[in-house]
Amino acid sequence: MFLALNEIKKNKLRFTLIIGVLMLVSYLVFFLSGLATGLENLNRESVDKWKATAIILTEESDKSMYQSSLAIEDVNEIDAEEIAVIGQINAVAGNGDSKTNVSIFGINKDEFIMPKVTEGEVFVDDNEVIASDALKEDGFKVGDELHLSSSGEVLKIVGFTDNARFNAAPVLYGDLATFHRVKFGEAAEANKESINGIVVRADELTAITKNDSLESIEIETFIRNLPGYTEQNLTLNFMIYFLFGISAVIVAIFLYVLTVQKISMFGVMKAQGISNSYLSRSVIAQTFILAAIGVAVGFVLTLITAAFLPSAVPVAFDLVTMLIYGLVLIVVAILGAVFSVLTIVRIDPLKAIGG
Amino acid sequence: MAVLELKQVKKTFGSGHKEIEAMKVTDFSADRGELIAIIGPSGSGKSTFLTIVGGLLTPTSGAVIINDKNLADLNEKERSKIRLKEIGFILQASNLIPFLTVANQLKLLDQVKKDNMTKKQLEELYEDLGIGDLRTKYPADLSGGERQRVAIAKALYSNPSIILADEPTASLDSDRAYEVMELLKNETKNKNTTTIVVTHDIRLVGYCDKVYKMTDGVLVQEK
Secondary structure: OHHHHHHHHHOHHHHHHHHHHHHHHHHHHHHHHHHHHHHHHHHHHHHHOOOOOEEEEEHHHOOOOOOOOEEHHHHHHEOOOEEEEEEEEEEEEEOOOOEEEEEEEEEOOOOOOOOOOOEEOOOOOOOEEEEEHHHHHHOOOOOOEEEEOOOOOEEEEEEEEOOOEEOOEEEEEEEHHHHHHHHHHHHOHHHOOEEOEEEEEOOOOOOOEOOOOEEEEEHHHHHHOOOOHHHHHHHHHHHHHHHHHHHHHHHHHHHHHHHHHOHHHHHHHHHOOOOHHHHHHHHHHHHHHHHHHHHHHHHHHHHHHHHHOOOOOOOOOOHHHHHHHHHHHHHHHHHHOHHHHHHHHHOOHHHHOOO | OOOEEEEEEEEEEOOHHHOEEEEEEEEEEEOOOOEEEEEOOOOOOHHHHHHHHOOOOOOOEEEEEEOOEEHHHOOHHHHHHHHHHHEEEEOOOOOOOOOOOHHHHHHHHHHHOOOOOOHHHHHHHHHHHOOHHHOOOOHHHOOHHHHHHHHHHHHHOOOOOEEEEEOOOOOOOHHHHHHHHHHHHHHHHHHOOEEEEEEOOHHHHHHOOEEEEEEOOEEEEOO
8 A cells, every 4th residue: 555655646747648538438438337227117107106016917918017917807817916907008298388208007095005195285186197207307396287199188286296206207197087088988887897917915925826818026026127218228238347347457558558667666675575475465556546536526426416416317326326236346357457466576676687 | 613514516507508607616614703705706616605604595505504504405485594594795886775764674673673773783784884874875876886785784784793894895996895895894803703705806805714716617725
């Protein structure tokens, strides 16, 4: 640590450049992780809010709630601690000023997937809905009447709830009758038993239903099968993991060049009896200091940037994830320093003193 | 008793018809308080001698004994420890660490050597070598003579029994060279160490107790 700190102190510009590069890499990693989390939340936050174990869909729906069609009476074939039925349809909703894609959930308000209202009231009458508070950013407010693209029904926002987006669309929660009217129009009465799925909380999923046409899908599996969700996560995570590799290579190159420049000095020190382990520990300590400062500055810069980002940018920073990524960056930087350590170990002190 | 002994030491490089005898069979010994010069032209085998004595090069045959320890019986880690504890090196271009101040050059040794000097001993070392005012300076800010004095201070740190100096005056003008040799002579006597100076500059031999000449790998005592 002594050598490491003194070298950094003497060569401030050189090491500031290395810290700067590490800072930019960590900034990019933190920002991408925030983007990944934000986009994940766009897809899944309404489902996470259920705190459910599984969802029952028809076997032929291929894990897609939209494609699944059940009857309310199918509930009788489900053996679970808690059960909630759900109908779902996508639509474009407009209040006259703005239009947006929405996902309409038809639910029973006395079942466990009923969200808490953060503003306004619970739906009571026909065509009343609770909306995701994400719609407030688009100018929607309590009392707004929503005209739907695929239906003649007009919905009325009576309240808002938080964390309510499904597959990137804000959710409108209404009762099943409202859902049926939106989905089936004049045929609503004839289809009043129709739902898309049954959400359950259960300890054991294997014997949850004996109906072969139904399939119980764990919530995490259900989310992974949302259109585009896995592909989007894989892409962003691939970029993050790639950046880990890049940062290791950058640190390795920088430190290797610095080490090569100091081969003669290290050789003299080895000739004087200073051990490989002391010199190696010094390089590792130096890398740790540089990486820790770079990551810390990148972290702070990310938080500052996040504070100024428009709300339309889907970023959500999870401190635990950022902490883990920060630690991984420091670890890969230290791995990058291993090349320098190997170089130091291989230095022949005899050559260094011109023997 | 001899601090350093070479018994029938020989060093060859290569093999067969390409074999080069860099140092022919050599016997040598040095006692405490002796300042010894090894002189000879370039390529005569002086550096081979120095690196063998310093435990950096393993002889082809024979024994190098430092304070009763035969270097041939030690592994690289143990030889490294001997270099750290028993030998002080002074090299041609001083080879100070560029990013450490003079004080930190010595503080580094304080960290890696276990038998540290007391504050009083350290102050004496600064005073003896006249480098007390240079403590906060970096090597780049020092003159050639000052750098070499700091290098001597490093070599003398925690009183090693042997000082090995490889052309310590090569980069200095005559006045500075004599100054450095005077310093080495004084420290050798005051601290009762054994100092071996390898040089091709015969003007310096006057400072030495013994002078050996190396010619084509053969070491012969001249004084």
